[in-house]
Amino acid sequence: MRSGNEPMTARSPLRLRLWLSLWGLLWAAAGTALFVLVGRPGWAAACAALALLAAVDLVVVARHIRQGPHYQPGRDVPPYEPPHGPRTP
Numbered sequence: 371m372r373s374g375n376e377p378m379t380a381r382s383p384l385r386l387r388l389w390l391s392l393w394g395l396l397w398a399a400a401g402t403a404l405f406v407l408v409g410r411p412g413w414a415a416a417c418a419a420l421a422l423l424a425a426v427d428l429v430v431v432a433r434h435i436r437q438g439p440h441y442q443p444g445r446d447v448p449p450y451e452p453p454h455g456p457r458t459p
Contacts, residue, residue, distance in 0.1 A: 388431045395424035 398421035405414035 384431050384435050388435065391424050391427040391431060395421055395428060398424055
């Protein structure tokens with residue numbers, strides 16, 4: 371159902387983001403291990419930093435999913451109505 375106010379009531383595809391961050395975490399961890407084995411500490415550090423970011427994103431997304439329909443409404447929850455107060459620039 372489209373209401374015309376999608377930018378104000380957009381919903382995040384959290385489950386997709388969960389899987390993508392897990393996929394990124396796995397690849398970054400594998401890259402870290404590979405670069406450590408071949409003796410490239412700079413690339414290993416870059417992959418480790420990327421793995422850390424993916425892990426933090428994974429935790430944030432999992433927390434939002436656990437918080438329920440406020441962050442991840444199901445198909446049976448209608449779009450939120452925008453606030454009807456004065457608009458601020």
